[in-house]
Every structure is written in structure tokens, then in C-alpha cells.
Amino acid sequence: MADSLRGKGAVITGSTSGIGQGIAELFAREGANVMLNGFGDKAAIEALRGRLEKDCKVKVDYHPADMSKPAEIAQMMARAAQSLGGVDILVNNAGIQHVAPVDEFPVEKWDAIIAINLTSAFHTTRLALPAMKAKKWGRVINIASAHGLVASPNKSAYVSAKHGIVGFTKTVALEVAELGITSNAICPGFVHTPLVQIQIEDRARELGITPEKAARDVILAPQPTKEFVKIEDIAALALYLAGPNATQINGTSISIDGGWTAR
């Protein structure tokens, strides 16, 4: 356990699973008070919250706000300001995926992906910025994707939302640049989380191959290292962006994708 974020309050959306949980765990270990958010089994979420609070000796709160519902997002942000002693670090991570050609893409899936993967970050950020501006310190870290920089077929909503969040990241960066606040995006390639496991199983079923073969030959095809990005490595990058050496990193998109976007 280290102490680089001691006394900071961090909201991490979608932190009951995958990348968000990894970031929440590392930030708590580094001394941040953390707001967990996301769906899942109530007992498992409470076990995670309790374990982090006890092991890391920080305040860990949980709010079940649905990131597609602006009123719930506002409730979560207000609660975080109280229970964490302020929101100094905002990690916009919650996200979902749906894969289909544009002309078959379910309208409700498009709306949900844009709401959760893009619009929720507008709401959390607009609500976090006034206090960050007053403190003259803040970190906004958006978990975009390689799909924020390049496209793949059948992911129109996801690619649109992720390109959108890269643009949003830059706009916020310019607005707050003189106020001690930075806004950056992390663009991971494929990470083996539940979001990707669903895609592996779907492709294996469609192609009549094993999930292992689908992961290696289909999912990882665009990722030159042919290895999944590790959650811990993304969390460490987020920690760097939250830390004292990152004050001049602003408005950028950092790829962590095994070389995918070097093509």
C-alpha cells in the first residue's frame, strides 16, 4: 500500500467489474477515497466495498446510479462530494458494447451505448468541474478505446461514442487548462474482461471454433502483440495521469493497445 493519492476523492464509474474495478482497487491502495459504481450482485459489491475500505484504510462508498439516467448520475455525484470529502479525480469508465451491422443495429442499443459510453461522461464531468475549479486541482480520466481512434465493422455505436469521448476529452482539456485540471483519455486495445468475453463467445459460436481460437485468431487479430492488455497496466496508467508528474499531459489520448493503432 502506498500513499500517492491520500486525501483525494475519486469517482470511478462502472467499477464493479473489469477495468473500472482494477482502477478503483489501485486508487484505494494508493490512499484515495473511492466511489464505486456499476451493476452486479449486491453482496459481491458490498464485499468489494468492505474489503477495500478495511484493507486500504480509506472511505469506499457505492452508488448504483445507472449511467444512462442523468438524474441518477447527479445523485451519485452529490453523494460522492459528501462522502469522499470532494471529487478530485473522475474516471469515466462505464461502458457497454453491441455488435451488429448499421442497418440491423437495434435503435435502443444505439441509444444506450451513446448514453452510457459518451453522454454519462458529460454529466459526471459537468458536475465535477465546479469544485475542481474552486480547488484549482482536478483530474478527468476517460476510458476511451482503440475504437476512439480507429474503427471496426459492426461497432458503429461504440466507435461513435468512443470517438466522441476523445473529442470531449480535448474540449474539456482546453477549457480547464489554466486551472490545475487535466483531462485525458486512455485508449486500450482488447482487455480480457466480461465485456470482451461475450464477444469471444459470440464469435466462437458464429464461426464454430473454440473460444480460445476465437480469442487468438479473431478478437486479437488487430492487436499486433496478440496478447490482451492487462487491467493492472491500465490502472497504473490511470494512476500516472492522476499523479504529480502528469500536470502537463492534457487533452491527449494515450494508446495502450499492443500496437493496434500503429498500423
Ligand code: NAD
Ligand atoms: P465490464 O463489462 O467488465 O465492466 C463494465 C462496468 O460498467 C461494470 O461495472 C458495469 O456494471 C458497468 N456498467 C454497465 N452499464 C452501466 C450503466 N448503465 N450504469 C452504470 N454502470 C454500468 O467492461 P470493461 O471491459 O471493464 O470496460 C470498461 C470500459 O473500458 C468501457 O468503457 C469499455 O468500453 C472500455 N474498454 C474496454 C476494452 C476491453 O477490451 N475490455 C477495451 C477498450 C476500452
